[in-house]
Amino acid sequence: MTATDDAVDGSRAALEDAREALRIERRRVIDEREAFRTFRGRVESVSTEATSPDGSSAAAGFRGVAGPASGSGAAADAGAGGPAGPPGSGLAAVRDAYAETVMSVPHYEEEYDDTYERSVAAEFGPELAYALTRSAGYHPEYEPALIDAVESAIEERDRLVERLEVEADSLDRAGSRLAAVRREIASLDAAVPEGGFGALDACRARAGVLVEDCDRIAARRQRVIAAHERDLRLDGDAVDLPTYLYQSTDATYPVLAAVGSVGERLDGLTRRIERAIARVG
Incomplete structure (x- = not known):
């Protein structure tokens, strides 16, 4: 021709x-998939925490996951990732991991340009987004829900x-x-x-x-x-x-x-x- x-x-x-x-x-899709895989690895090392005085979970009303964690306050505070940090440190670690992985793909600003709150709501749904951005701590109930949501995104x-x-x-x-x-x-x-x-x-x-x-x-x-x-x-x-x-x-x-x-x-x-x-x- x-x-x-x-x-x-x-x-x-x-x-x-x-x-x-x-x-x-x-x-772009491959970059996002790899970013979520990296984020999943980071999240798996984040300690969960409980903030109520008696050690019971303050997130018992969080739908779609297990109820209040059993055991002593110390056990609930420790979570799967080791000794608990200051209140809210788990949520901060999740936020930092998300910003440094998912929100750092080369096309993020051009394609999305969302805040952290808007991005996690779009990816994980409003309920989990509220838990991650408005709670007092990264409670044990949040971890399996977040891992499941990340798996779904991948x-x-x-x-x-x-x-x-x-x-x-x-x-x-x-x-x-x-x-x-x-x-x-x-x-x-x-x-x-x-x-x-x-x-x-x-x-x-x-x-x-x-x-x-x-x-x-x-x-x-x-x-x-x-x-x-x-x-x-x-x-x-x-x-x-x-x-x-x-x-x-x-x-x-x-x-x-x-x-x-x-x-x-x-x-x-x-x-x-x-x-x-x-x-x-």
Whole structure:
């Protein structure tokens, strides 16, 4: 395909822009996943604490986790990570670990620019976020809930990386097949001026086959998009991955846009062939 051909339909540019956006997003998701893994390791070493005078947990009302810790106040204070520090030191350690890992990924400011409170609410939910930012201490009940939430954040990004790899394969496959169609369009286009009726009729038939090829490329792409929606559900909602990935590009659905552009070239070629047939007929 020549540079002029690409300028005519723009299909290659749409896919190249999509590949670049996909590359950036994949790098960001992997950075976040690794940051959460590091954060998990830091959290596992943070001591839990209890602040009530009798040693019982002040977080007994925290839903979704175990009830008050059993045992003496000293045992509750010690937690899993060793001797307890000053009241609130556990929460401070969690906050510092989060800021130095999750909030320190290279794209954090550009992509999120959230405060600590807003970020943990978005990642872990409002209840756990309240416990981590408004409590008097890092109580034993918080630790398993936080570890579970971090595991969910890691798994969420694992799933997204898998879908991004499927998406990359879909872009490459569509790009390769569309490139073959564009080459044939150029070949047929060059044959029109000198073709007799038989040759032109063969060109018309071949152009029809290329239209069917484009329809198959579009249908396959629609199946991939549907698979994204089935397999990637965040916060209970199906994610339209192309919209998420390509909102900053000229084509939110780059493969379908590219197919449409090539289809327009095929329509023009078919009309040209029909006119040529009319002249020689």
